[in-house]
Amino acid sequence: MSGSFAYTAQSAKGALKAAGGVDLDDADRAIINALQGDFPVCDNPWAEVAKALNLEEADIPLRIEKLLSEGVLSRFGPLYHAEQMGGELTLAAMGVPDDRFDDVAELVNAHEEVAHNYERDNDWNMWFVIATDRPGRIAEVISEIENETGLPVHNMPKTEEFFVGLRFEV
Amino acid sequence: MTKQFDAPQLDDTDRMIIQETQTGLPLTAQPYHDVAARLGLEVALVMARIKAMQASGVIRRIGVVPNHYKLGYRGNGMSVWDIADADIAAVGKTVGALDCVSHCYHRPRQGADWPYNLFAMVHGHNRDEVEAKVAEIAEQLGALQRGYRILFSTRILKKTGLRLTGTGPAAKRSAA
Numbered sequence: 001m002s003g004s005f006a007y008t009a010q011s012a013k014g015a016l017k018a019a020g021g022v023d024l025d026d027a028d029r030a031i032i033n034a035l036q037g038d039f040p041v042c043d044n045p046w047a048e049v050a051k052a053l054n055l056e057e058a059d060i061p062l063r064i065e066k067l068l069s070e071g072v073l074s075r076f077g078p079l080y081h082a083e084q085m086g087g088e089l090t091l092a093a094m095g096v097p098d099d100r101f102d103d104v105a106e107l108v109n110a111h112e113e114v115a116h117n118y119e120r121d122n123d124w125n126m127w128f129v130i131a132t133d134r135p136g137r138i139a140e141v142i143s144e145i146e147n148e149t150g151l152p153v154h155n156m157p158k159t160e161e162f163f164v165g166l167r168f169e170v
Numbered sequence: 171m172t173k174q175f176d177a178p179q180l181d182d183t184d185r186m187i188i189q190e191t192q193t194g195l196p197l198t199a200q201p202y203h204d205v206a207a208r209l210g211l212e213v214a215l216v217m218a219r220i221k222a223m224q225a226s227g228v229i230r231r232i233g234v235v236p237n238h239y240k241l242g243y244r245g246n247g248m249s250v251w252d253i254a255d256a257d258i259a260a261v262g263k264t265v266g267a268l269d270c271v272s273h274c275y276h277r278p279r280q281g282a283d284w285p286y287n288l289f290a291m292v293h294g295h296n297r298d299e300v301e302a303k304v305a306e307i308a309e310q311l312g313a314l315q316r317g318y319r320i321l322f323s324t325r326i327l328k329k330t331g332l333r334l335t336g337t338g339p340a341a342k343r344s345a346a
Contacts, residue, residue, distance in 0.1 A: 016238075016243065016269060016270065016293060022240055022241060022242075031234070032234060032236055035233040035234045036231075036233050036234055036235070036236065037231035037232070037233045038231070038232075038233060039195075039232040039233040039234075041202065041217050041220050041221050041224070041232065042202075042217065043200060043202070043203070043213070043217075044199075044200060045201065045202070046199065058199070061197040061198065061199075062197075064197055064234060065197050067234070070240075071237050071240050072236065072237060072240050072241070073234045073235060073236055073237060074235050074236070074237040075193075075194050075234070075235045076194050076195060076197065076233070076234050076235070077191055077192075077193070077194035077195035077232065078191050078192075078195070078220065078223075078229045078230075078231075078232045079229065079230045079231050079232070079235070080188060080192060080228060080229055080230070081227055081228055081229070081230050084178060084226065084227050084228040085180065085188065085228055086180065091277065091289075105327045105328075108327075108328075109327060109328040114328060115328075115329075115330055116326075116328060116329050116330075117326075117327035117328035117329075118323040118325070118326055118327060119323065119324045119325035119326075119327055120248065120321040120322065120323050120324065121321060121322050121324050122319070122321045124284075126327070127248075127321070127323075128327075128328070154280045154284065156277040156278055156280065156289075157277070157278070158275040158276065158277055159275075159276040159277060159278060159287075160258075160259070160262065160275065160276040161274075161275055161276075162262035162263055162265070162266035162274040162275065162276070163263075163266030163267065163271060163272075163273065163274040164230065164272070164273050164274075165230065165231065165272065166238075166271070166272035166293065168236045168238060168241050168243075170236070170241060
């Protein structure tokens with residue numbers, strides 16, 4: 001990858017090559033490739049990035065803003081580790097009959113602790129993440145959902161995390 | 171990357187910084203100065219706390235997050251695997267290290283209906299590519315895997331970012 005930034009946790013792993021669809025110039029590409037995890041923590045981080053990438057300092061945040069507004073980037077900033085912040089997370093799944101699917105989705109989504117919810121092509125067709133700051137709250141949310149829907153919820157909290165994160169190369 | 175359930179201790183200053191930056195850093199000339207100014211804190215303190223949270227793993231990384239869908243990665247499959255308990259740690263590390271895998275976790279089996287205990291998100295340009303990559307993983311694992319499936323998402327039903335306050339029990343201990 002580009003020389004000056006020292007990649008940390010993810011440097012051992014390669015990056016996925018992006019395939020078309022977006023119109024990026026060399027500077028955009030350099031920013032995206034270099035800044036997926038090593039944004040400096042210092043008084044003038046843009047100056048460091050500008051030096052490393054040989055770009056105009058003031059231009060970099062403007063480009064990031066543009067890439068965010070175009071949806072090429074989904075965010076800029078620190079990515080927090082929920083469990084390390086004292087939060088609790090789980091992945092849960094339900095097998096929902098087709099004719100009840102939308103109603104059940106509404107009941108599940110109404111819980112503010114449900115952060116993501118996806119329909120998947122499986123007998124267990126609804127998969128959602130529950131995140132909370134309050135100990136014991138996950139079990140409560142699960143039993144609330146079971147009571148509201150009359151359907152069993154399969155609770156699959158992680159036992160161990162092997163890897164999280166992925167770099168893309170554009 | 172390793173098993174880590176003892177959350178580091180966070181105090182009120184850390185929590186203020188988390189809440190201020192959870193949705194992102196300002197795209198200003200001096201982002202950390204602006205965070206500090208908004209919170210009424212010294213910038214040196216803000217930067218020191220952010221570095222400490224990076225070191226303790228509360229912050230995984232700081233930077234830009236590409237929207238993989240926009241970059242052409244439209245096939246995203248949740249592969250689930252039945253791996254013998256004795257092999258799960260080694261297999262988890264191997265699968266997690268593959269370039270196409272973004273998340274890799276050991277999760278509990280759910281009885282006879284669901285023998286799968288390893289979850290790996292596999293990314294590709296389309297469904298066929300994901301299926302081919304998962305088939306390659308299966309081949310590479312050989313007898314280490316006893317069965318697998320790929321679950322593709324067919325609809326996003328809800329997607330709100332995690333909004334945790336850092337006030338969970340582990341975090342609160344330090345405030346006492």
